[in-house]
Amino acid sequence: MDRNRCSACAIVVAMPMLAGCAGSGMSTLAPAGAEAEAVAHLFWIMVAGAGVVWVAVFGIALYAALRPGPRDRRTGRWLILGGGVIVPTVVLGALLVYGLLLMPQLREPAEPEGPYIAVSGEQWWWRVRYVGFGAEGGDDAVTLANEIRLPVGARVRLLLDSPDVIHSFWIPSLAGKVDMIPGRTTTLVLEPTRTGVFRGACAEYCGTAHAHTRTCASWRW
Structure with a gap:
């Protein structure tokens, strides 16, 4: 619980700092160009993916901590395999593929005859x-x-x-x-x-x- 409280406090403290970047004209989360918009979109997708992984791992930990009675080793192995291996692998793999497919679009050349x-x-x-x-x-x-x-x-x-x-x-x-x-x-x-x-x-x-x-x-x- 103490670690969770520390993490929550760190996020609360960091939010004003992130908000300050938006007013400086140097924030990737306040895009003003086509490539920056794609990067910001990728960032929020990655945040969502990280949230899915965090919810899966936290849910398994909470289930294991609050589940009454003796614990079944077989069930525990499947929970660890699903929440610690399968879900992160699928989510992070999908994010990797999406990011790699996005990169060529960000480097498409302008018209050669243009300025x-x-x-x-x-x-x-x-x-x-x-x-x-x-x-x-x-x-x-x-x-x-x-x-x-x-x-x-x-x-x-x-x-x-x-x-x-x-x-x-x-x-x-x-x-x-x-x-x-x-x-x-x-x-x-x-x-x-x-x-x-x-x-x-x-x-x-x-x-x-x-x-x-x-x-x-x-x-x-």
Whole structure:
């Protein structure tokens, strides 16, 4: 009972902290992009799956503790097998398959002829270069620092690289993390679904000023 009370207290204490993330523009549970919405949906499905496993195990433990009279070993073995092996295996296996099937959809490339943004992870800031966003879709490019502006409802490719060390580009409200590796170009497709200002950060320790490597994504076009 003491452990259950401690767990309940921990959850109650953590809830205000999670709620605070939603107001910072850096919450994966307040999605503003197509990929972030899929990730948030997967998260809640995983929470439900974990709840099923927890209810099964807790129910068996409660049954074993409150059941009067002598205990049948055969019944005990079946309870352990069902609640401790079968239910977790089925639930976690289903979650794994669902997550693996979801991953290719999150990395579908944008149209190759569309505009793209080249983001380079510097020490310690983001070099943002717009390519093909001219009035007539020309090759003119605009370079900014730590700020990305995109149209709502459009899929835009981000080409990510780094000239020095490994960074990890992450805007939680819009999409998942993608590493920026020296000598290699990685791709991230963003599709904002609502307007707002959403903050991001480097999720890979990249040096002494790592905490200052932040970005701001704004969707107002």
